[in-house]
Amino acid sequence: MKYDNNRPPMAVILAAGIGSRLSPLTDKSAKCLLSVGGSVILERMIRNCLSCGMSQFVLVLGHRAEEIKQFVDKTFRGIRVTYVINDRYRDTNTGYSLMLASSVVGNAEFIKFDADVVFDTKILRGLVDSALPNVLCIDRNIALADEEVKVIADEQLRVSEIGKSVDPETALGESIGIEKISAVTGPLLFAELKEMMESPAHAQDYYEAAYARLVDKGLPFHALDITGLKWTEIDTVEDFAAANAKFGSPVMTVSRGQQRAMDEADANAQRRK
Template sequence: MQELYTEGINDLSKELNEFSNDSKVVIIAAGNGTRLQPLSNNRPKCLINILGLSIIERILNSVKEIGLTNIIIVTGYKRKIIKSEIGDGKKYGVSIQYIYNSEWEKGNATSVYSVRNIVGDDFILLMADHLFDSQNLKKVIDFPLIKNTCLLAIDSNIDHIYDVQEATKVDLDNSIITNIGKELLNYNAIDTGMFRFRRSIFDALEKSFAENKYNIQDGIKYLIQNGLMYGTDIGDKFWQDIDTQVDLQHVETQLLELQNKAYGSYGL
């Protein structure tokens, strides 16, 4: 009996994939940030300054802090400005490869699909308008994923989300995501915009594209149908998406409070 148990554990360990520090971190920075106009009229949203650093610089610092250095930035709107200001990543201690997504206006799923030939079977996906504590990302890469399954960092502390109406809602049964979308009436967590994907996401996106659906959540719904989408809760750690000038003011206040508490890391 003990031998059978040991064999079972060994078989399971073969299925579990540890995230390699050599794996890619993909940052989607293709959108035009229309809700942040006029700030985004002449430059991408990810380059907007918050307390001395641009949004994407804070993201790069957080990624580097936990030892990930292979970055892919997917660009679209004002792509040359991003590449000119951020460069090859050396000043941030990372290596950056740029991919231009000519179909960025269709939806953010096209930006994910654009990296299909340059990522392996395990990669991180981040949004260039989401700030986060680096420990959120550490939790994602440490999660024991089984082959073909994908992961979303979620926030179950819904009462502390100041803009729930704008947030993407998630419903989970234990750690398995059963539904996702902005219009969900029944949900128990919020999507924080931080993913760990396998190549199964590309098959799912192809199915959603066939239906002329180009949002990441559209592809994720196919993963959900097959029980391949998991969630991990970030607990009380900081994160914030930035869509409007009100969001900018809110995140500045949050960062100042966190700096005063010397709490965590969020791309300083």
């Protein structure tokens, strides 16, 4: 696999938001510190990254930043983590938060995570191992509406449009909030975000708006079809209940060899049925 011998990408986790739609669960807790299936959401994400060989982390924080820092420092002693603070988290959005990570990321390849996404490690392994430079994880099996970030792609899964305003009828599926950005594209993405954020009118833009601008300029973005694998985004109390139903056990850090053995055991069990 691609990253068995090469340096894996950096993890950039956006965790600055308030999570007001999850009230009262978030009245006294950061959203990413809620527990799903016996593990804290952020812990699941970081352990999944460690399972895929990723060891460098950038966390963009805002709301309850100190609480999140204390949790990570206590739970993951010795990992390489840099904290970036979005002091404007109340009046900005994910585009501004991602822009703030630019000075730490530099020219490194990275995978960007929304901190409220809970996902199966197999999704991340597929993304890390993809030979393509800029990749969005897409689920086709989603009822698309105004809220979802929708993607249009051709037969080779090259993206031509991305955003909430994309016509659901022509969309391939939903972008789940996990993307790989190449070392070449990263500086171009950050420059696009910086230009956008110079105008107060763009303060509330999502980072996908910058992806869309790069796509319009001809930069290649591709979709990785993760349909059928487990994931969920947690925005509401109903989402939180659904996540606990879907992910029923605590997360473990699992090596590639261990994952391969578990997959083989599952396949053998299916054949015996």
